[in-house]
Amino acid sequence: MSSANKNLSVYSDKNLTDISEKRFALVVSEWNEEVTEKLYKGASQTLLKHGAKEENIIRKNVPGSYELSLGAQYMAQQEEIDAVICLGCVIQGETRHFEFICQAVAQGITQVALKYNKPVIFGVLTPDNQKQALDRAGGKHGNKGDEAAIAAIKMLGF
Ligand SMILES: Nc1c(NC[C@H](O)[C@H](O)[C@H](O)CO)[nH]c(=O)[nH]c1=O
Numbered sequence: 273m274s275s276a277n278k279n280l281s282v283y284s285d286k287n288l289t290d291i292s293e294k295r296f297a298l299v300v301s302e303w304n305e306e307v308t309e310k311l312y313k314g315a316s317q318t319l320l321k322h323g324a325k326e327e328n329i330i331r332k333n334v335p336g337s338y339e340l341s342l343g344a345q346y347m348a349q350q351e352e353i354d355a356v357i358c359l360g361c362v363i364q365g366e367t368r369h370f371e372f373i374c375q376a377v378a379q380g381i382t383q384v385a386l387k388y389n390k391p392v393i394f395g396v397l398t399p400d401n402q403k404q405a406l407d408r409a410g411g412k413h414g415n416k417g418d419e420a421a422i423a424a425i426k427m428l429g430f
């Protein structure tokens with residue numbers, strides 16, 4: 273089901289685990305910052321809405337989505353971090369570079385989650401163009417950042 277048929281910001285908030293004492297690392301790509309700042313806003317506001325403390329939301333920037341995996345590892349290895357949310361936007365260009373970044377970051381983030389046995393969430397948009405990105409960063413299809421935050425909360429309640 274595509275985001276066009278399932279709004280990224282629509283979710284059930286029933287039985288969400290208490291996150292008042294949980295610490296979240298939000299690793300944010302600087303590439304396409306017009307989009308990633310919106311993703312960060314969505315994720316951070318969703319965490320606060322569901323009880324996270326502002327001082328327990330730690331933000332770290334990386335140059336681009338390819339660096340999200342290493343940034344996630346730096347944070348996940350810290351015992352006091354309960355979950356990591358990676359936020360990025362990789363937009364298809366003229367070459368196959370898009371494919372390599374998307375594959376690398378998806379696999380890299382997964383490896384970090386499994387290595388450190390804690391939620392490391394893939395909050396990365398991979399659109400064909402800027403419009404698709406903005407539609408999923410607080411636009412008509414919701415906000416991928418909201419979805420990522422809820423995924424982190426649900427995995428903490430696993
Ligand atoms: N084209 C996009 C990039 N490219 C940069 C890479 O992510 C990486 O920083 C570089 O290859 C150096 O290792 N990054 C995005 O996040 N989004 C893009 O559209």
Ligand SMILES: CC(=O)[C@@H](O)COP(=O)(O)O
Pocket residue numbers: 362363364365366367368369370373
């Ligand atoms: C995903 C990218 O790195 C891409 O935006 C770069 O554009 P291009 O493939 O035209 O070099």
